[in-house]
Amino acid sequence: MTTDLVPTPTAAPTRAFRLGIAGPVGTGKSSLIALLCRELSAELALGVVTNDIYTDEDARFLRSAGVLDPQRIRAVETGACPHTAIRDDVTANLLAVEDLEADFAPLDMVLVESGGDNLTATFSPALVDAQIFVLDVAGGGDVARKGGPGIGRADLLVVNKTDLGPYVGVDVEQMVADASAARDGRPVIGLSRTDRPSIEALTGWLRGVLAGFRSGGHVAVDPGPMAPHFHADEDHPGGGYVHAHDDAGSHTHG
Template sequence: MPPHDVSAPPFDNAHGRPSGGSAPTRRTLRVGIGGPVGSGKTTLVGSLCRLLRDEISMVVVTNDIFTSEDADALRAANVLPTERIVAVETGCCPHTAIRDDIAANLDAVEELEARHGDVDLSLIESGGDNLTAIFSRGLVDVQIFVLDTAGGDDVPRKGGPGVAMADLLVINKVDLAPYVRADVERMLREAGERRSGGPVLPTSLVEPEGASAVAGWIREQIAARVASLG
């Protein structure tokens, strides 16, 4: 596939594995989390760690261009033991590091999984990017794209690969919708249309349980993966 060909659906959603590929051999489910700058990706990662860390073994890779800001924030918030969170400083466009030249991210996630042995779930947060940014299927098994109400309620309708092809679309900051005059129902409806009915979940991550539906979706992906491992 040429580097920017995004015409093919990247994933087989039902099984959490590359479409057209054979059954997975790796135990760990790798989940990419992408979306525009400031939509709530790091907040979602932190919320998922709090909700899932007592039942499964998790690690996190964050991407920033020149800093380790997101990893530092997650460590400071104590969402996981610090050695389970690694920062990749991409030094380049976030899209490049998750799709076109994934070596640094692949090294980071493989090293974390090898070090911790029993990892059920690896979360890889992309640097904030535009609507075309999606993960290579060589790096993740499934991916979540995060939009937010404050980014404009016409964004789902504009579509693009992140909106259309991610395995799960999250529309975050629904608590802010009244203040920015965003119509959440419209966002959910138009996102559903762009995704041909693929899953879309509204979230408000200022609530302690705000990511529980997303955590439930991840549990289903892990269960499907374990089942397909036999």
């Protein structure tokens, strides 16, 4: 008799589920986190980590929103290169997440907001178990089609502020369809804080992923590194540097 058919028991995860929220500035990441706290804090123990370049503005916004105990919202100040803190050197973020988990044990979920300085910034799977990439209709209907690692391969793409479609001349259905096509069937949700069914689609997706994580069946997927990009160089006006991230997460400044 062999034991080949005996399933290997999967250890239940002992830490909180970590969810990253990435996307350009102003697309509604902080608002989405506030929304999730409002919707889920009665059923889940939550914590939040924000990343800002020089300030703790996102953390202050979320604390003042009154959706979560302010102590459960921690800010990481990332310095000039915020995408680095969620992908290449995640130490400060991991410490913030682990501190929250220790201070408020047991937490069910920690939400991590990216600094949002670049359209193609993605989280490292070493920091988060799953990531949402947020676009908004005000950014234009073409953005979803243009793609990038987060748009193409994040666990969920949110096309936010669908209520603004008529005002900015964007066909929301078409934008969501273009986004779905760019993602090979990965999920896309058109979201507005004023559209109840869309909020339920978001929380439904999240409950599903969380259930998968708890049963040991969830696998963190890396959307891939961001595109090479250009930073204005403050120390050398008129200058700048190209900054690339390869698969190993190393930097080249040239």
